[in-house]
Amino acid sequence: MSELSISTTQNVTINFKAASVGERMLASLLDLLVKGAYIIVFSYLFFYLLELDRLLNGIDMWSRIAIMIIFFSPVLIYSVTLESIFEGQTIGKKLIKIKVVKIDGYQAGFGDYLTRWLFRIIENNMLGGLIGLIAMSVSSKTQRMGDMAAGTAIITLKNNVTINSTILEEIGETYSPVYPLVIKLSDNDMRIIKETFQIAQKNGDVETIQKLTAKILAVTGIKMQNPNQIEFIKTILKDYNFYTQNM
Incomplete structure (x- = not known):
């Protein structure tokens, strides 16, 4: 696990432990399970109980697409929304005790989380996520491309605190x-x-x-x-x- 030095706005250097590739992957897996649970519950509620599929069959294709995007939008914007609300953490990150931080000492903001989210779309959909995995493996700060673009890194909060x-x-x-x-x-x-x-x-x-x-x-x-x-x-x-x- 590599050291991550962050220089604050007061020119004080604070050392953190960068989250390992394994921790980041485990957090992503837990987030995937949360999103999967949402899809299962949504599908059961709307398609089985409310018979939404009958409604969709009665409208045009573009309207069907729009309705599906609306209902599944929580899954699409899951990470950028929760990281913005919980200051750098999703449910998976909270459980694994890791967090997104700025490497220049400032608090990460919505623009930073949005940049990471946009790059995640590219990284996860090209070569099955291999690009992001390679980037984290070769980075001294365990950064993927989105982190590099946003100037962020993920630290572990598991340090022994006294x-x-x-x-x-x-x-x-x-x-x-x-x-x-x-x-x-x-x-x-x-x-x-x-x-x-x-x-x-x-x-x-x-x-x-x-x-x-x-x-x-x-x-x-x-x-x-x-x-x-x-x-x-x-x-x-x-x-x-x-x-x-x-x-």
Whole structure:
């Protein structure tokens, strides 16, 4: 399973695990089963119970085609619709715990999902899907052609998550916060701050810690009470968790 480095808009590099070819194929298979179940239920309901076939026999060919397209459209637009609603996931992707992300750090949008969907039509219908499989196999980021065109990749969400890899900080029930203005920051801000701080502290990168401190002060308007920048950032992380957990 290859590493996927994503540079965020704050110039912070975050490492993810790219979803394997097997995970992507399994997710696609589950999505195929969901679409197959829809077709079976639809066919039974409309053709057997409502006898829709009799209605279709009484109209012209183009009208029949239009009706069939309408009824089967959920299958046709399944992936682009669900990925747009669930921010990069279909039912299959949710079950396998993988997700579509932008490799430039931005949140993937409808245009990205649409591009992937359009390319999927080509990839799945040429050589029985072999083109997409070959593209994923040779890509260092397990990207198919649609991903390359949209600037996306699929990551796995199965990483072992501990409190150190989240925005959460261990705070006791008697903890007293210091900086109320920390609530000006968002969850995403805190995730980036924590990840950057941990890397900088591990590498003894004093310059990055100084820049991170200056950025926090500029955005929030906080006045430092502790000149120790490392302790200041640790307090910021704890304060944010205190206020967000007690809102």
